[in-house]
Amino acid sequence: MEPLSRSNSTSSPPAILRAVKLTKVYGHGASAVHALRGVDLSLVRGELVVLLGPSGSGKSTLLNILGGLDQPTGGEVLFDGQPLSDADDDRLTRFRRERVGFVFQFYNLISSLTAVENVALVTEIAANPMSPREALDLVGLAERANHFPAELSGGEQQRVAIARAIAKRPEILLCDEPTGALDSQTGVVVLEVIERINREVGTTSLIITHNVSIAGMADRVVTMADGRIVEDRVIETRVAPSAITW
C-alpha cells in the first residue's frame, strides 16, 4: 500500500489520482448490479496508463468516478490528496473545469462552433489555459482552425476534442475509447497526439479501451474484469503509436 498523503515519499512517486477500495452498485436488492467491487488504483504524475477490459468490466464506471461525473457507492477517490467522493455538485464541476480533460468516443464537439472556438469554449473558463491556437497546433490542426465540425473528418474532430481537453493544461487527461469510432489509420494519428501531449506537456493520461493493441504505448497497463482490477503491469519500453496496428 502506498501512503495516503501526497508526501514526498521516496519509496514511490506522488500519486495525482488515487482510488481506494472503490465500489459501485447500481440498483438494489436482487436486481443490484455490482459495477465495481473494490478497486484500488493510483495514477502517478506524468504517466500514461491504458485501462483495458471487455464491455461490462467496469472500466467506464471507474472513469466516470475518477472524472467526477459519478459518485462511488463505497471507497474513496483522492485527487492530489483531497477526497473527491463526498464533494457536492459545485465542487465536482470545478474539479472537472480546472483539473481534468475529457476525450469522448464520439468527439462531442459543439457543432455550431469552429475548431478554434470549440477549444476557446474551454480556455475562456479555465484559470491558466494555453491559447486555442497553441492547443490546435499541438494536435497538428492549426490550419483547420476555422472549420466547423461538419467540415472535419472523424480523426480531425477527435484531435480537436483532444486540443479542447488539453488547452486548459489539465493535470489529468481521461480518454474514453478515443479511437473507438475511428479506423486504424486515423486512430493511430489520434493516439500519436495523446502520446505527444503526455510526453511534451507531461499530462497524466488514462486511456480506456477494449483494444489490446493500444496497450503497448502505455507506461502501465491496468486490466479490469468483472468490476475488479485483475492485472496491473508496467511496460518497460513504450511502443510508438505509429508502430501500432489493429
Add this chain to the structure above:
Amino acid sequence: MLDVKLMRDLWRLRGHVVAVALVVASGVALLVMSLSALTSLSATTDAYYQRQGFAEVFAGLKRAPERLATRIGAIPGVQTVETRITAFATVDMEGISEPVTARLVSLPAAGREPLLNRPVLRAGRMVDAGRDDEAILHAPFAEANGLTLGDGLRILMNGKLREVRVVGLALSPEYVYAIAPGGLMPDDRRFGVIWMAREALAAAYDMDGAFNDVSLSLLHGVPPEGVIARLDPLLERYGGTGAVAREDQASNWFLQNELAQLRTMATILPTIFLVVAAFLTNAVLARLIATERREISLLKAFGYSNAAVGWHYAKLALAMALLGVLLGWVLGAGLGRYNTELYSDFFRFPFLHYGPSGAEFAISAVVALGSALAGAASAVGRAVALPPAEAMRPPAPAGFRATLVPEGLARRLDTPTRIVLRQIARTPLRSLVTVAGVSLAVAVLVTALQWGDAIALMVRSQFSDSQRQDMIIAFHELRADRARHDLSRLPGVMSVEPMRIVRADLRAGAHLHRGALTGLPRDAWLQAIHDVGGWTLPVPPGGVVIGSALAAKLGVSPGDRISVEVLEGAHPRFSIEVAAVFETWIEMPAVFALDRLNREMGDPPAFDQAGLLVDPKVQDALFETLREIPGVSAVVVKRHAVATMFETLGETILIFTSFFVVFACALAAGVIYNAARIALSERARELATLRVLGFTRWEISYILIGETALLVLVGLPLGCLVGWGLAMLIAEAFATELYRVPLTVLPPTFGTAVMIVLAASIGSAALVRRRLDRLDLIAVLKTRE
C-alpha cells in the same frame, strides 16, 4: 400498432402537446366565446324585441291631435301606430341633492296594454287607469337609487311638483341601453325612465287629445326609409323633429354596435392564436420526425405505405389540436356564457337565451384542426418523402456558417454567446415563429390594455378640453336671452354660457346626415370647439365648423356648402359654408354661431341650454334652487358624467383585459415552452458535454435559454409595434358615428404588456431549464446521437 406508438408519442411529448393545445385552446375559446355570445345576444335581442313589440320607426314632435294617428296609420307599409306623451322632467328624491332627470313615458289611456314598446314588469303592477299619482320605474333606475315598490318620489312636471308612488318596476326594449339625451353612457343613478298613465301626463303637459311621440311597426319586409319619407312631412307642421328608424334608435344603436364589436373580435383575435398554433405544430412535428428518421425508415421497410406513415404523423398533429379544441370548447362555452350574462346584465335583458347554435363549436373545430393540419403538412411531407435507405443513415451533421454578426463583433463575444447566435441563424424559420409568437402575445395585450388609455384620453378630450363648464342645464322651451342674467344670479354660479341645439338634416350632394346643429356664442369658452390635436377653433361668424367624421360622411371640406333642413320649429331650410373641419372623437358635431342660428330659425336671441361654471362649495344650494325653477328638463353634472363613463367602461374593460391576459400568457408560454424544449432536445448532448467539460448548470442554462431569451427580447419591442398596428385595426373596426376610439398607447401600457409576456416566458423557460439539472452526463460519453 401505430396507434400504440401514437399514444406513447403523445405521452412522451406531453409538454409540447400541452403547449400547443393551450394555444389552440385560446384561439378556440376566443372564437367560441365571441360567437356564442354573439349568437346568444342576437337571439335574446330578437326575442325581446319581438315579444315586447319594439317599434320600427320612432318620431318626436311638439303636439299633434290624436286624429293624426289615423292618417299616419294610412301610410303604406305601416302596421301599427302607437301615440304617446313623453317628456323630460327633473325628479326630486329624498336624500339626493343632485339633480336627477327622467324621461316620462305615457302608458295607453284606460289601462290598455301598449301595442308597441311594451315594458316588462319585473315587480308590482301596471298603473291603474286614470291614476295620476302612480308610476312604474325603469328597474335599473330604481335599483341605483334604492327605490322600491310603495316608495314616493316627486317629479317636477311642467313647473308643478307632483308626488307619485312607485307601483311597478319594469324593463323595456326601448331602453336596453338607457341613455340620457346627449349622454355617452347609461347613468342609472341620474337618468331613468318613468311610465305613467296617459291621463296624468296629458293633464300635466296640456296634451289632452294630443300626443308628442309616435312609434310605428311596419308590415313584414317594408323598409323604413319610405315610411319615414312620408311621415316627416306629415309631422312637420306639428313640430316633428324627424323620424328615425329602429337601427338609429339610441338604445338599439348601442346594442347593435356592441354586437358588431363582438363580431370583429371573433374574426381578428382567434386568427392570431390559430396561426401561431399551426406554426407550433409544425415545429414540434419537424423535430419529432428528425429524431425518428430510423423509426420511419423501419416502418417503411416493414411495408407501411407512405400514406400510412403520413397519416400517423398527421394524426399526432390532429390529436394535439383536438385536445386544444376540447379544452377551448369547455373554456369558450363557459366564457361565452359568462360574457353573455355580463352583457345581459349590462343591457338589462329581462331574460337570457344562452343558446350557442352549435355552429360556433363546429366552426372552431374545423378551423383549429385545419390550421393544425396545414401546419403539419410540410413536416409530414418530409416524413413521407424520406426513402427507407436514406432514413437508416443518421442525418448529416448540422452545417453551420459564421453568423450574420460581423466577425469583428463576433470575436468580441464569448463562445457561449456565439453558440446562441449561430443556433438562431441556423433555424431562421423556427426563430421567426418564436419571435412572432412572443410579439403577438405582446400585441394582444397592448391592444387589450390600450382601451383604458384610449378611453381616458377620450374622456379628457371631451370633458376637460372641450366641455369646460361644470354643469349643463337644458330647458323644455326656448329661453329669451335675458334669462342668462337670472341664471347668473343663482347661488354659486360664476359664469353662464348659452347654447342652442336643434335637430337637423345636413345634406351635401347625395349624402345626408340626420343630426344636429349646435349654436354657440361667438365668444364661447365654456363649450369649446376643441380639436384633439390640442387646439381650439373660434366659433365662425358665418359658416359652420364640423367634425372630421361628419366631413367625411358628407364628403365636404372647408369652402364647400352644406344644405340644412332644421327638424324643429318652422323647419327652415338654408345653406351654409363649411368654415373649418376639426378632429373630434365623440359624435359628429356641426357648430354654428348662436345669433345666426336664432336668425335662421326666425327667433329673437334665445337659448335652450346653458353651461354653468359653479363654485363647488355652494353646489348643493344651487341644486336646491334648480329644482324649483320651472322648465328645466335636465341638469348634467360633468363630474358625474366622467365618473359614470369610467365606471361603466372600467368594469367591462377590466373583465376583458383579464381574459386577454390569460390568453396572451397561454400564447407566450406555449411558444416559449416549445422553443426551449425543442432547443433542449436538439442540444441535450452538447449541453451534457459542456457539463462534463466543467461548465456549471447556469452556464449551460445560458446557452439553452439564451437563444430563446434573445428571441423574446426581439419579440417584445416588435410586439409593441404590432400591438400598435392591431390597436389601429381594431380602432378602425370599432369606429362609429358616436365615437371613434383614439389610437393612443401610453408607455405604462407597453410596459405592462411586456412585463406580463416576459413573466410568462420566464416561467415557461424555467420549466424547461429544470430539466438541465437532470441531464445524464454519463450517457453522452458513450452514445452517438
